[in-house]
Structures are given as C-alpha cells and as structure tokens.
Amino acid sequence: MSVRDSNGAELQEGDSVLVIKDLKVKGASITLKRGTLVKNIKLTNKEDEIEGRVEKQGVIVLKTCFLKKA
Numbered sequence: 001m002s003v004r005d006s007n008g009a010e011l012q013e014g015d016s017v018l019v020i021k022d023l024k025v026k027g028a029s030i031t032l033k034r035g036t037l038v039k040n041i042k043l044t045n046k047e048d049e050i051e052g053r054v055e056k057q058g059v060i061v062l063k064t065c066f067l068k069k070a
C-alpha cells in the first residue's frame with residue numbers, strides 16, 4: 001500500500017507534512033492554518049488518511065489530499 005500526498009509524493013512513517021489549506025478539526029473548536037507542520041506521521045489502514053501530532057492539539061487524523069511532504 002502506498003500513501004501519497006496531494007502532489008503525488010510517497011509518504012513514509014515518520015515523515016513531516018505541511019497542511020495546504022485551512023482545515024476545521026471535527027470535535028474541536030480549532031482550525032489548522034495553511035502551512036501548519038505535522039511531524040512524525042503514522043500511516044493508518046486507509047490509504048487516504050494519516051495520523052499526526054500537531055503542536056498543542058495532540059494526535060489527529062488528516063486526509064492526505066490536504067497535505068504535502070515537507
């Protein structure tokens with residue numbers, strides 16, 4: 001299974017990615033701003049989702065279509 005970002009670059013466990021669009025986080029009253037760095041990602045069972053740690057927010061699940069490899 002190969003997980004790819006919005007530009008088609010392959011993502012691996014432990015990579016860092018950037019958010020390419022402001023995103024509202026479900027279940028929280030925060031918005032991830034464009035350019036937010038998500039460090040040390042983990043791959044999930046779904047090809048279009050990753051788990052990542054965001055500063056002050058903890059671990060969240062993100063769709064790869066809104067990310068680009070840092």
